[in-house]
Amino acid sequence: MSKVLMKGNEAFAEAAIRAGCSCYFGYPITPQNEIPEYMSHELAKAGGKFIQAESELAAVNMAYGAAASGGRAFISTSSPGLALMQEGLGFTASCEVPIVALNVSRGGPGVGGIQPGQADYFQVTRGGYNGDVRIPVFAPSGIQECVDLIYSAFDIAEEYRNPVVIFADGMMGQMMEPVELPPKKPIADDAEIARTKPWAITGTDAHEGRNVVFSLRLQPDVLEAHVEHMFEKYARAERELVRYSTSNLEGAEIVFVAFGTMSRLCAEAIELLAEKGVKAGLIRPISLWPFPDAAFDEIGPEAKVLISTELSMGQMIQDVKNAAAGRWPVRLISRTGGVVPSSLEIVDRALKHLQEVQGK
Amino acid sequence: MKLKMFFAGSGGQGTLAIGQMIAKAAMDEGKEVTWLPSYGPEMRGGTANCTVVVSDKPIACPLINEADLLVVMNLPSLLKFEPMVVPEGLLMVNSSLVPEKAKRSDIRAVYVPADEKARELGSGKAANIVMLGAILKETGIVSPESIRAQMKKMFSGHKAKFLPMNEAAFRLYLEGDSAPS
Numbered sequence: 280m281s282k283v284l285m286k287g288n289e290a291f292a293e294a295a296i297r298a299g300c301s302c303y304f305g306y307p308i309t310p311q312n313e314i315p316e317y318m319s320h321e322l323a324k325a326g327g328k329f330i331q332a333e334s335e336l337a338a339v340n341m342a343y344g345a346a347a348s349g350g351r352a353f354i355s356t357s358s359p360g361l362a363l364m365q366e367g368l369g370f371t372a373s374c375e376v377p378i379v380a381l382n383v384s385r386g387g388p389g390v391g392g393i394q395p396g397q398a399d400y401f402q403v404t405r406g407g408y409n410g411d412v413r414i415p416v417f418a419p420s421g422i423q424e425c426v427d428l429i430y431s432a433f434d435i436a437e438e439y440r441n442p443v444v445i446f447a448d449g450m451m452g453q454m455m456e457p458v459e460l461p462p463k464k465p466i467a468d469d470a471e472i473a474r475t476k477p478w479a480i481t482g483t484d485a486h487e488g489r490n491v492v493f494s495l496r497l498q499p500d501v502l503e504a505h506v507e508h509m510f511e512k513y514a515r516a517e518r519e520l521v522r523y524s525t526s527n528l529e530g531a532e533i534v535f536v537a538f539g540t541m542s543r544l545c546a547e548a549i550e551l552l553a554e555k556g557v558k559a560g561l562i563r564p565i566s567l568w569p570f571p572d573a574a575f576d577e578i579g580p581e582a583k584v585l586i587s588t589e590l591s592m593g594q595m596i597q598d599v600k601n602a603a604a605g606r607w608p609v610r611l612i613s614r615t616g617g618v619v620p621s622s623l624e625i626v627d628r629a630l631k632h633l634q635e636v637q638g639k
Numbered sequence: 640m641k642l643k644m645f646f647a648g649s650g651g652q653g654t655l656a657i658g659q660m661i662a663k664a665a666m667d668e669g670k671e672v673t674w675l676p677s678y679g680p681e682m683r684g685g686t687a688n689c690t691v692v693v694s695d696k697p698i699a700c701p702l703i704n705e706a707d708l709l710v711v712m713n714l715p716s717l718l719k720f721e722p723m724v725v726p727e728g729l730l731m732v733n734s735s736l737v738p739e740k741a742k743r744s745d746i747r748a749v750y751v752p753a754d755e756k757a758r759e760l761g762s763g764k765a766a767n768i769v770m771l772g773a774i775l776k777e778t779g780i781v782s783p784e785s786i787r788a789q790m791k792k793m794f795s796g797h798k799a800k801f802l803p804m805n806e807a808a809f810r811l812y813l814e815g816d817s818a819p820s
Contacts (some may be wrong), residue, residue: 453676543702
């Protein structure tokens with residue numbers, strides 16, 4: 280299949296359609312407005328339903344209802360919008376309803392700005408929902424990877440009966456790269472839903488007795504048993520959903536840890552450092568939860584410092600320190616508010632960190 | 640081969656569009672490409688810039704620190720971005736809207752009266768395509784036929800009537816005299 284040059288947001292929407300998404304609910308917010316725009320004219324052509332909700336709260340709860348009745352539901356938003364959707368994500372997790380949410384993130388806090396940001400790291404990995412919930416989160420560093428992640432996210436969500444979040448920072452949504460689109464899967468019909476989702480609320484013609492999707496469990500021991508059941512799934516997710524890539528780790532003195540846009544800048548910083556005779560490598564977490572602790576075992580004996588490189592004041596660094604487990608000093612390079620540093624700035628600051636840990 | 644390009648102008652000038660046409664044409668020719676826009680919330684009048692990287696190899700980073708080619712469609716863009724051109728790099732200036740010359744002597748500057756020439760052809764809106772023809776003449780970054788294939792897609796359906804004028808705008812410097820340096 281030939282490649283097409285597509286704007287990230289349009290490619291993400293098309294990826295969802297090709298994954299067999301049957302319904303999309305959205306509320307406009309920059310920098311992801313091309314997604315609802317694209318869905319508004321393309322999803323219906325593919326046999327799906329598009330609704331522009333009256334708010335982000337409405338959008339997530341429409342997805343909750345549609346997915347509870349067996350739909351392949353997709354929602355997209357940007358940072359402040361995702362904050363509004365947190366309750367819905369917690370409820371769908373508790374109810375074991377699979378939905379896929381895409382966050383094309385921007386600078387915060389509050390309404391913040393419209394330029395790229397990664398300060399939603401805590402929001403997507405720790406959440407703003409109540410209770411014991413984990414949500415698998417995948418962060419792409421390019422448009423092809425984001426398309427592939429969205430395409431597989433629906434299967435993961437349905438297999439685990441849990442929401443899945445794709446965390447693509449604003450630059451991914453706005454940029455264009457060549458992309459090969461995956462084949463179109465059909466939207467599941469009622470018989471298919473009844474067969475593959477026997478728990479779904481599809482009416483008593485489709486299943487024996489009454490199906491109920493709920494999160495209220497007033498008996499503490501019943502609720503505890505339900506949470507333990509959820510955590511059996513999360514333990515499996517920690518074994519099966521870890522995704523990462525590493526590059527140039529062999530002999531690296533500096534090891535950057537970065538995802539999304541920042542990993543692209545680090546890749547260039549590594550080339551610039553090599554020109555100066557300094558070996559640097561990169562660990563790129565793709566799954567932010569479960570965090571790829573195993574990647575850190577690939578770090579060589581030459582490593583002097585790990586540098587968490589983030590478009591936030593330092594959030595992922597907590598997971599980096601946890602994974603490093605005291606084996607290396609961990610430092611931070613960060614810009615926030617929508618400011619994206621140059622690769623030259625990263626090189627400069629990385630060299631300073633290297634000198635500092637070497638006591639120079 | 641890796642070429643880093645930066646196109647700067649104001650919203651409505653078609654600056655992002657010519658960057659996109661070069662990126663698509665290069666992709667059709669089998670190159671790796673990235674196109675990254677940067678603009679304000681305005682539909683018209685705000686700043687509108689884009690970075691295009693074309694390479695034989697996968698592109699690590701779509702953001703650039705320096706440009707092999709800088710195209711400025713208005714004066715603020717010249718004042719702001721001239722320093723990012725690499726030594727010996729190429730600066731292309733829309734001299735219809737930029738009354739000043741480049742300050743640096745270590746780069747090559749080409750002055751294209753894009754708006755003026757486009758108006759002579761019938762519409763100032765084709766200024767970006769006049770510039771695009773001049774860019775191809777100076778750099779040969781992609782083949783004219785790859786760009787013509789893009790133009791046929793862009794100016795189709797109810798926009799097909801604009802194709803002849805844009806073709807004329809494209810040919811003006813591509814096949815005519817060079818713009819003054």
